[in-house]
Amino acid sequence: MLASGVHVRALLVCFLWPAAAQGWTEARPLTAEARVQVEADGKAIVSYRIVFEIEAGSFRGFTLSGMPEDARMDQAASRAIEGSGATRPLRIRQGTRQDRGSFWIDLEGEHGVGRGQLVVELAWATRVEIERTDEGTIYGWATPPWGHGLGMVSASLDLPFPAARVRSVLDSFSAPQMHAPTRAEPGDERPGTEGTDLRGSQTVTARDAQHSRVTVSRFRLPRWTSLGVRALVEKDEIAPSRQPAGVAAGSLPAKRSLAARAAPFAPVGVAALVVLLGALKRLGTRGVARRAGAIALDVLPALGAVPRLALAAALVAAGFALGAWRPGWAAPGTAAILLGALLCARRFGVAVGARAPGTWIDLCPEAVAERIRQDVRRRRRLASVLDATCPRGAVLLTLLAGAAVAAALRLPEDEARLALLLPVDALALLVPLFLTGTRRQLPPDLGALSARMLARHGRRARNLLARAGGGELSIIGREIGGGAIDELRLRLVPFKAPEGLGAIELCTEVWCRTPTLAVLIRTRAGTAAHRLIPRLRGVVERYRSKDGSSCVAIIVPGPDGHAGLLRDLRHALLLFASSAEPEVKPTTLAAA
Incomplete structure (x- = not known):
């Protein structure tokens, strides 16, 4: 019974476990082809095409190492083509710090690619190596190395110079492990790396009158080896294409100044x-x-x-x-x-x-x-x-x-x-x-700020006063020398109010250059209105006069801002109206 339970759990794990964890993926690159479009100043656009042979498992992505740190991948121009002809977009991520020369390339989607062949096309921008000699200028570039041996690798440089001035430099391998002729590593028995030498070719062809192409190809390239292509552009009196007419032939643009x-x-x-x-x-x-x-x-x-x-x-x-x-x-x-x-x-x-x-x-x-x-x-x-x-x-x-x-x-x-x-x-x-440093920034103009605050919230305060039984509403200003007004306030005096309530004022406070609305409630000490202050909402400070006869309570906005402050004002007006002494009618006094 116990053994059967173990078997059932094992079957459930096999069915529910992700496909990537059910087995390994066996895939290796067969061929790689690179085409580099080079400008005279060394800027280049690389088009890289790799063919993978997937032997087992589900292929989801790979890592491209040994890339220059200044390489910028064009994800929109990169894609993967399955054996059926379907196209899959790629997700490309570049490493950081010490892994800046590595790119993680994954297939978009939830499922990988099964057995068969997969073609991956990549595009990135970089710069080629430039070396000036007595004979001319040498342009060099190397393919990224692979952990598997490759059956065939080719690299082409498209140069903006006539073919008559361009020739390939022999034995152009950039990696130090690679010199022609060389042998594959003895422990590498993967197909495509066997053999005793590296056979290939180096050709220079003319694309048109002003452009040429240098192609280097090799068969059975060992693993972790880069194939380099180097082209020598001989000095000549004819200016290269893509250059102004006044530039001397064979010369590169002068180094730009610091400015x-x-x-x-x-x-x-x-x-x-x-x-x-x-x-x-x-x-x-x-x-x-x-x-x-x-x-x-x-x-x-x-x-x-x-x-x-x-x-x-x-x-x-x-x-x-x-x-x-x-x-x-x-x-x-x-x-x-x-x-x-x-x-x-x-x-x-x-x-x-x-x-x-x-x-x-x-x-x-x-x-x-x-x-x-x-x-x-x-x-x-x-x-x-x-x-x-x-x-x-x-x-x-x-x-x-x-x-x-x-x-x-x-x-x-x-x-x-x-x-x-x-x-x-x-x-x-x-x-x-x-x-x-003008007077515009210090100090804040409290008169203008208070006027804008009253224009924005004064009508709402008037409506709240009317709902609480009505009252007197007036605008007061603080007059300084020269007849200038440096602050405005809105004064509310409700009709229904307990004994000792002086006035309710809406004023403007400035905290760190931010204007906010505040409510001042003035009461006489020891009166019924003063005893209602602890029942108000939003009161943060209380001040007494020097003689102790009057008190001022300050209500400031809370987390709800000015809307919450107006709700606290409404609560205060209703509380004062409900606590007001009932009005005595004259007929009652006459009857008494």
């Missing part, structure tokens, strides 16, 4: 600069959250005038020296100039004083709309000043950076003139920093 190589990264630098400016603005204004007391704001370390100027001058001089005398240090030089200019920018160390004394006055309902219009006009005036974090400043910053890149591209190869690049870069990078 030309850095030009494609200019947009990344501009984006990084904008992020830096935004971070400086946010860090520089986080200390202005509270609205009372003197607040010292220092973005940079507090240094004296003389040490600050001395350090800034040293950094700027070091930056110019690095960029002018050592071109490879242009980026650190520009960074040193940037840091030196930041130390000179005194407008990044400012002090925000306490609020000016003011008086609360009653305002008309049109005061909210008028305050918003004033804020719009003020923002337009400030936008005319260069601010790297506003649209106009960002556009001007981009134009300055573009001018710096254009100047860099026009610089000659002379290293002495590379110093001209640094003032232009410094102008593009540092001018916005000096002009960014």
